[in-house]
Amino acid sequence: MANSSKTFRSVAGAGVEAQALAARMATMQVDAGLTIAMRMPILLKGALGDSRGQREAAKAVSEKMSAVMESGFAAGQAAALFWLGLALNPLASVDLAEAAAKAANSTLEPFSKRTRANASRLTGRGRRR
Secondary structure, eight states: OHHHHHHHHHHHHHHHHHHHHHHHHHHHHHHHHHHHHHHHHHHHHHHTTOHHHHHHHHHHHHHHHHHHHHHHHHHHHHHHHHHHHHHHOTTSOOOHHHHHHHHHHHHHHHHHHHHHHHHHHHHTTTOOO
16 A cells, blocks of 8 residues: 555656646746747847847847756756666666656756746836836
């Protein structure tokens, strides 16, 4: 009987991680859509020579490059922590679904943080008036 409760906890842990991942993805989709909608006119002006639009384009590229680098580091760190935990305790029950969801969550964090900040900045949600 103890084995079934251990399995339930394992499934519940994976479910919580999967729900967190789904919520993060949904929020990122909304924020990315807002960011794209608000950036397009600015970028169009930048293509026509406006300095604000050119700065926004440069900012978008540099943010994406740094997010990709941070995301790669987070994925490597999550994998290393998983394998280190397995090496230090080889007899532990391993939940690969939970580990994969944790790795995906930590990998998406840099992109989530930037899309949320950009949506707030471009729509004026974060400003107090």
